[in-house]
Amino acid sequence: MISEVDLDAAVTAGILDATTRERLIAFAGTNRGTAGVDRAGPDEESFRLLTGFNDIFVTIAILLVLYAISNLAGRIDPIVGAALVAAASWGLAEYFTRIRRMALPSIVLLLGFVGGVFATVLVVTTGASSLGSETQGSLGVVAAAAAAAIAAYAHWRRFMVPITVAAGAAAIGGTLLAAVAALMPVSPDLLLVLVLLAGLATFALAMSFDMRDRARTTRWTDVAFWLHLLAAPAIIHPVFALAGLLHGKPAPGAAVAVIAVYAGLTLVALAIDRRALLVSALAYVVYAIQSLVASGGALDASLALTALVLGSFLVLLSAAWRPIRARVLTMLPGSVTARLPVVTL
Secondary structure (H helix, E strand, O other): OOOHHHHHHHHHOOOOOHHHHHHHHHHHHHHHHHOOOOOOOHHHOOOOOOOOHHHHHHHHHHHHHHHHHHHHHHHHOHHHHHHHHHHHHHHHHHHHOOOOOOHHHHHHHHHHHHHHHHHHHHHHHHHHOOOOHHHHHHHHHHHHHHHHHHHHHHHHHHHOOOHHHHHHHHHHHHHHHHHHHHHOOOOHHHHHHHHHHHHHHHHHHHHHHHHHOOOOOOHHHHHHHHHHHHHHHHHHHHHHHHOOOOOOOOOHHHHHHHHHHHHHHHHHHHHHOOOHHHHHOHHHHHHHHHHHHHHOOOOOOHHHHHHHHHHHHHHHHHHOHHHHHHHHHHOOOHHHHOOOOOOOO
């Protein structure tokens, strides 16, 4: 059976173009479904992280090489160290990403390249500027984040690693936030609002990729996955922080509000078929439920009882994800469900 790795190699060799590859994968998924072959449906939220244990082996080797380059070259000059890490990451990606199509090493090399570019520009700009230290640092972050965004775009054009879009979105968001901080005083609440807006924009971008591939058979679903993983904490943390739910021990009413918000997030996650929202909010819900249990007098067992309550809920939700999601979709307008991933019961 021809795998996606084989198809990627065929694209690299010029036997297929990228569009034909995506159409073949989509057709194969549909054909398996109609033929009655058991396969993971769109509700499984699959994404490529490992193609085999060799990915882990290669990733460890790459991390050792990048660490050695950073440490040894950094002893000469931090700029040289960061620049060489970026250059080495790109060079290694030419083989492990473009030719071998290895998932986990490709992610590490992407982060190494973008991070190396960010560090290089940050050291150059903060060291060369003659402005005050605070302004110097803000402008340095702006320049470094902008360079990282450009680097992510160049990497995407060359290698098309799914996480690259999320890395670019994070760099663009960081550029805008740093630019605002450099131009005007930013209060903690305003910063939270800006992070929330960036998270919502990232979520909208993730949904645009999700709507390109409702069956979740192409690389666009992997791109959307990483964007959702980036957007979720950027949305959830500001919402809870602005509501005053993170300042000390929350009152019972505030804890109940956290649980109510989590219930709303659960409905959204079911509708869009993405579990990242639920995972990102887990820490806040654990904190809220634990406070409620402790206020009832079970202080010693509060963490265990919280784990039992939340764990039982998530186990039941995961076991009945598809039928519950089907019920949620019936409550939405047809124009909305037509754009969301299909339900496979």
